[in-house]
Amino acid sequence: MRAKTSSITICQPKIEMFKYDYTSIPSILNIFKMENQEHYRKELISGKRNIKVDIKTWNALRNLKKANDTFNDVILSLLKERTVAIGGENLKAIKYSRRKVFLETEYDYKPIGAEFEYNDVKQEQANFNLDVKIKKIFYGKKIMNPSEFFGVDSIRKHFNHAFLNIYLKCVVLALEKEFKAHTRMIFDKDFENITRWRKTYYEYSLSEDSFINDIEEPLRLSEEKPDQKIIDSIKKSPSNSIWNLVK
Amino acid sequence: MKEFHFSKKYFNKLIYDDIESNIRIIIKEIPSLDVYEEDYSLRVETHHEERKLIHRKYAIEHHSRQDKHNYPHLQFKFHTEEIGTFWLRLEFETQDEYKKAILGFIYKIKNILEDLERFKPGICDDILVLTLVKNLSKEGEFLTQKISESIAKHELEFQNYGNTRDKVKSLHNNPLLINFLGEDNVTKVAASYGKAYSKKKIIIK
Numbered sequence: 149m150r151a152k153t154s155s156i157t158i159c160q161p162k163i164e165m166f167k168y169d170y171t172s173i174p175s176i177l178n179i180f181k182m183e184n185q186e187h188y189r190k191e192l193i194s195g196k197r198n199i200k201v202d203i204k205t206w207n208a209l210r211n212l213k214k215a216n217d218t219f220n221d222v223i224l225s226l227l228k229e230r231t232v233a234i235g236g237e238n239l240k241a242i243k244y245s246r247r248k249v250f251l252e253t254e255y256d257y258k259p260i261g262a263e264f265e266y267n268d269v270k271q272e273q274a275n276f277n278l279d280v281k282i283k284k285i286f287y288g289k290k291i292m293n294p295s296e297f298f299g300v301d302s303i304r305k306h307f308n309h310a311f312l313n314i315y316l317k318c319v320v321l322a323l324e325k326e327f328k329a330h331t332r333m334i335f336d337k338d339f340e341n342i343t344r345w346r347k348t349y350y351e352y353s354l355s356e357d358s359f360i361n362d363i364e365e366p367l368r369l370s371e372e373k374p375d376q377k378i379i380d381s382i383k384k385s386p387s388n389s390i391w392n393l394v395k
Numbered sequence: 396m397k398e399f400h401f402s403k404k405y406f407n408k409l410i411y412d413d414i415e416s417n418i419r420i421i422i423k424e425i426p427s428l429d430v431y432e433e434d435y436s437l438r439v440e441t442h443h444e445e446r447k448l449i450h451r452k453y454a455i456e457h458h459s460r461q462d463k464h465n466y467p468h469l470q471f472k473f474h475t476e477e478i479g480t481f482w483l484r485l486e487f488e489t490q491d492e493y494k495k496a497i498l499g500f501i502y503k504i505k506n507i508l509e510d511l512e513r514f515k516p517g518i519c520d521d522i523l524v525l526t527l528v529k530n531l532s533k534e535g536e537f538l539t540q541k542i543s544e545s546i547a548k549h550e551l552e553f554q555n556y557g558n559t560r561d562k563v564k565s566l567h568n569n570p571l572l573i574n575f576l577g578e579d580n581v582t583k584v585a586a587s588y589g590k591a592y593s594k595k596k597i598i599i600k
Contacts, residue, residue, distance in 0.1 A: 283434075293427045
């Protein structure tokens with residue numbers, strides 16, 4: 149089936165006849181004043197071009213548009229994201245696409261499923277961040293957002309032991325898929341052992357950045373004491389009624 | 396963490412099933428504490444009989460994972476009235492604006508349920524916490540304003556089958572939708588579809 153395309157109409161460079169107040173014309177190339185007439189001929193330096201895009205691409209570009217943006221602005225910002233220059237030094241901003249994976253696992257002998265995403269790191273072993281985000285939780289007969297199930301949002305996952313554990317299991321799966329890295333972690337307590345993680349990252353020469361951001365930080369923060377609002381939110385969550393995480 | 400969970404406060408029940416009047420109402424919310432990372436959805440479905448079976452669905456939602464409609468939008472499914480599905484994109488500056496629009500949606504749902512009172516008196520009070528919902532009129536106006544802005548900036552998008560002009564006409568003849576969207580807004584939609592159906596153009600300056 150032929151893909152739907154959107155055809156684009158673009159202004160071609162052309163000679164335009166305009167009526168100007170001579171005194172207010174900016175300095176543009178090739179301006180002529182016709183004798184006894186107020187018409188001027190101006191050759192437009194057109195920067196406009198035609199592109200043909202399919203409907204899906206058009207919709208994707210339209211969705212990226214902010215309130216006063218043009219399509220030109222959207223395309224320019226996408227191009228800019230590829231490299232950023234700061235004060236003479238070039239910083240390469242890497243924009244990853246996201247991979248979506250499903251994990252079927254258990255926590256404290258109760259089966260649970262998680263649909264999660266991570267950066268498609270394309271075997272860049274030495275330099276990556278996974279940025280694992282759990283998108284949906286599957287438990288019993290229901291599918292829920294993780295924040296509803298665990299009672300906290302993703303940046304506070306370390307406050308809920310079950311959330312942290314499932315997150316770390318997702319990281320294990322991502323490392324297996326991307327780098328065939330076998331962590332040999334089996335029991336729930338293995339996943340909260342930073343020594344085991346460090347050993348895995350050494351054995352497979354994995355990114356130091358990923359170790360710090362994907363593993364070390366959430367484990368370290370899990371020692372932090374949450375405020376009462378967070379404790380109450382976890383208490384009311386389905387995860388607490390299943391695993392009795394908060395007394 | 397901003398909590399997007401409104402059904403527990405504004406609805407007495409999420410399923411209303413009255414066999415006698417053959418009215419069924421279903422409210423389904425996917426709540427979230429993290430709308431930047433997660434989906435959010437509040438959907439209301441009504442079934443009732445009026446010369447024929449009428450089945451309508453209303454939603455305010457966004458889907459973070461899909462290519463299409465991954466921004467906040469209103470969705471209407473009016474298949475039994477030959478309008479089909481249509482969407483209206485909504486733009487918010489902040490999460491608080493999004494919340495305000497959802498409350499405005501709940502207020503407009505009150506009007507939808509009030510329409511069913513002629514078949515089942517007391518249904519509105521049964522389903523909604525009316526003492527709270529009645530105070531959401533400002534939020535209702537806010538949502539109407541957002542709808543107006545959206546119609547001016549983006550098209551009201553119909554699902555891609557059937558004759559769009561017929562659907563617009565049916566929209567214009569549906570008092571419930573006129574009440575929900577706002578009469579001026581429906582007139583603007585009809586006017587926008589009255590022009591030649593535009594090709595999708597991108598002009599790169």
